[in-house]
Amino acid sequence: MDVEQRDPESDEREDVTIEPETGEDAVEKRPEDKIAKMREELGACRKEKQEYMDGWQRAKADYVNLLRRNEEAAKAAESSGKIKAVETLLPAFDALERAKEHGEVPEGFMAIAKQIESAFATLGLEEVGKVGEPFDPSLHEAFGQDVTENIETEDMITVVLEKGWRVNSTVIRPAKVRVAMFKTEA
Numbered sequence: 001m002d003v004e005q006r007d008p009e010s011d012e013r014e015d016v017t018i019e020p021e022t023g024e025d026a027v028e029k030r031p032e033d034k035i036a037k038m039r040e041e042l043g044a045c046r047k048e049k050q051e052y053m054d055g056w057q058r059a060k061a062d063y064v065n066l067l068r069r070n071e072e073a074a075k076a077a078e079s080s081g082k083i084k085a086v087e088t089l090l091p092a093f094d095a096l097e098r099a100k101e102h103g104e105v106p107e108g109f110m111a112i113a114k115q116i117e118s119a120f121a122t123l124g125l126e127e128v129g130k131v132g133e134p135f136d137p138s139l140h141e142a143f144g145q146d147v148t149e150n151i152e153t154e155d156m157i158t159v160v161l162e163k164g165w166r167v168n169s170t171v172i173r174p175a176k177v178r179v180a181m182f183k184t185e186a
Helices: 008-012 024-028 031-101 107-123
Strands: 125-128 140-148 157-162 164-167 170-173 175-182
Touching: 031 107, 031 164, 031 170, 107 125, 140 157
Parallel strands: 140 175
Antiparallel strands: 125 164, 157 175, 164 170
16 A cells, blocks of 8 residues: 655645735735724724723722712611610610619619610710810700809809710710809999
């Protein structure tokens, strides 16, 4: 059996003739036209890439903003929940406080009062309005004035009629107070 063996190098070196194209196809196949067409396609690809990049960046920014808004909403909901809980329990707490001031609270109720105080402290409840503090209309509600002869004590709280309360920076109830007023002798 006679098998014709080919030389691999001879296959590679075969001469291929490329015939020139004629007509409209010949004009398109010129190297300058090919380069122009490729540049057009490259420009379109770059434009498309930029559109995708812009869309991706907008989507990423929207996602980051959504996360921030959700975090802020969660904090606001937590704060609102604390305030509602405090507002609900505050009248009972005030009644216990008044009873303690008059010495009318049995021992068992004193333990309950301490638990409520501890719970309020955990929620961030702070007392507002103490004698000697300067009057602040955002924290205090004036229910009268007391005459003072010392100008340095003017606009200071002289009496706390009812304690005020706040959680963080939110005033739940302003303190009801009387305020010192300097009176000059006429």
